[in-house]
Amino acid sequence: DGGITQSPKYLFRKEGQNVTLSCEQNLNHDAMYWYRQDPGQGLRLIYYSQIVNDFQKGDIAEGYSVSREKKESFPLTVTSAQKNPTAFYLCASRIDRESGPQHFGDGTRLSIL
Amino acid sequence: GQQLNQSPQSMFIQEGEDVSMNCTSSSIFNTWLWYKQDPGEGPVLLIALYKAGELTSNGRLTAQFGITRKDSFLNISASIPSDVGIYFCASGGATNKLIFGTGTLLAVQP
DSSP states (O other): OOOEEEEOSEEEEOTTOOEEEEEEEOSOOSEEEEEEEOTTOOEEEEEEEEETTEEEEOTTOTTEEEOOSBTTBOOEEEOTTOSOOOEEEEEEEESSSSSSOOEEOOOEEEEEO | OOOEEEEOSEEEEETTOOEEEEEEESSOOSEEEEEEEOTTSOOEEEEEEOSTTOEEEETTEEEEEOTTSSEEEEEEOSOOGGGOEEEEEEEEOSSSOEEEOOOEEEEEEO
């Protein structure tokens, strides 16, 4: 089945550590996105990538980094510079930059120990 | 930045009732999307609207793209317990980024 796979489902981080969240899609979509969701709030865009080897900052990129070395993969690293990393992280993809809706993975919940 | 105003913030209804929620914006958009999110899961696309005035149904769900291109509504008819969740509107313009509403929490009492 085609879809977007995020792993792990739950992740715990010690203060001062970097952690990487995985997002893989087999939909052959060009564009991929990372969002952060806090309780009772909507989704806020962290980073997005319209094509392999290219990505742009979203609205809340500080303390995060990404890479897009392969079309199907868009990992997100939460660095120690992100002072409030506890949140639900959602990855999405879209067939191309101009058309079609975004489709989401099932999310990764990150908590600080 | 651009914002979507989604209302109501929450709804508590009896099974069988109809539900209506809406999103408005001060900006014009080319796309309106409606998603549903269950606890601990990612949002799932319900309906996508691409043309002003467009009215689209998906089972018991009906959504419309406002004629001014600044608003959209979602109706759910004859609600059932599995309709429980958070409903988000999302909209996009010339760029490929989406803007999301703050969500409507729907609770359905059997």
